[in-house]
Amino acid sequence: MSTLVPHKQLDFRNGFPEFEFNECYAGFDNNDYLYRLVNTKTQEWAFYNDSTENIVRVKARFSSGSDVQALDRTRLVKLPKPAEPEPGNSTEVNSSKRYDSEAFLEVEPCSTELFIKGQINGYVIEFYSESAPAKNVEFEFRTPSVPYDKVYKCFKDKGNGLLFRLVDNKHNTWAFHNDTQDYNMTVSVDFANKSEATPLNATTVSFTPSSSPDGVVYVLEIGPGQTEMFISGAPTSYKLGFAAEPVPKLGESDIAFANGSPDPAIIPNQSHVFKCFKEHGNGLLFRIVDDVNKIWAFYNDTADFVMTVNSRIPATEDVQIAPGVERTHNEAEGEMLLTVQVPPLGTVPFIIGNPKGIETTFAATPVRDPEDFVKPQYENGAPDPNVIQADEVHKCFKDYGNGLLFRLKDTINRRWGFYNDTKDNIMTVKVSMTEVGNVQTLGKTKIVDDPEMGEIYTLEVHPLMTELFIEGDVYGFTSRFTAAKISTSTHFS
Secondary structure, three states: OOEEOOHHHOOOOOOOOOOOOOEEEEOOOOOOOEEEEEEOOOOEEEEEEOOOOEEEEEEEEEEOOOEEEEOOOOEEEEOOOOOOOOOOOOOOOOHHHOEEEEEEEEEOOOEEEEEEEEEOOOEEEEEEEEEOOOOOOOOOOOOOOOOOOEEEEOOOOOOOOOEEEEEEOOOOEEEEEEOOOOEEEEEEEEEOOHHHOEEOOOOEEOOOOOOOOOOEEEEEEEOOOOEEEEEEOOOOOEEEEEEEEEOOOOOOOOOOOOOOOOOOOOOOOOOEEEEOOOOOOOOOEEEEEEOOOOEEEEEEOOOOEEEEEEEEEEOOOOOEEOOOOEEEEEOOOOEEEEEEEEOOOOEEEEEEOOOOOOEEEEEEEEOOOHHHHOOOOOOOOOOOOOOOOOOEEEEOOOOOOOOOEEEEEEOOOOEEEEEEOOOOEEEEEEEEEEEEEEEEEOOOOEEEEEOOOEEEEEEEEOOOOEEEEEEEEEEEEEEEEEEEEOOOOOOOO
């Protein structure tokens, strides 16, 4: 559990505990930098971290009958009592092995933290160590595309760190950024409490069981230069694991064009080829990089979809924008918004340069007859431009009147909204996302579980109202709409 260290053998190398103690216990058997300090007179515990590079997370459980009080930053929670034995069940419960409370604490490098105070009847204690947040990180390939306030190097002894864990304490999210060009990264995190971490986007549950009965293991793959959201929540106990695999060389079987090939007149050298829709078919849309001429281009390998590429790039990047690419300046954020459409089997140039900070998303729109793109005819009003500036409008009830309810898309700001063009129907929107990228609810939108559709985004839109729905990147979805008359309920499918 921990080893008592005689005072004569204490050897603090990077500081000294700021706590009066008369007993000192080593935390780790093989690492002499964490110490549990006990003042037997005041019945107080503290921890001292003598490391300059590691954060230590402490988790302790206290037996039934312990009188424990949390000190300073320690978080103390009561554990549920075990179920009472059923009548006729003679199994005895050993009360000494029951735990009534659990305490959590994070100890920064070269710091002393007060832990608990009280009469301890029994306890078990665990320690987890990880690198402290990095300072003055220099990203060499690309900069992360999501906000964060703490960054941790995953491979602290390799180059600049290669893979980075990004923590946004304001929104309680984790993301990972792969700053390499030649490695696919795999992240595996064992969370002791499943309820403390919710997977985001491409994060999946591992087949490997958690080391804790209430835990879960989440895994995520991050491609070269990519930033991927991982979880939301504020987990207190977890174990991190990372793996790096070289990216297969161009020409191996993972890249296969099905319906054509990139135009060599536009992109002479296929130095790197990246799938844009990794989970669909052969990739469908491909980003191609010519290292010789520093050209980026996109090739659409489908015959039935028009592809839309949207990118955000810092205004300070030294790049040339290719002809045909729409450019919008967002001075408030100091960035450029780039948009280009790639027709079926077409190759389209995008930029010339080697940008480090770029966020790119993709959307596929089925090729339709011209009549599908006719401007909607509103009968009772119009969408409120103060709510959303829509550049795409889609009918929700195509077989009823003028469409009744309209889905509004602001492709520049990646927003959806809905407009109800009726005077006497309340519309209910239900959308199940099959593949998304960092989607957030807007306005009155809620996330709920639907017995038929699973997790859905839902919204009520009252007559002649325009409502915001979501913001983010949606690559696939299923929608269902219901119209209920205010006087008598009538439902359309």
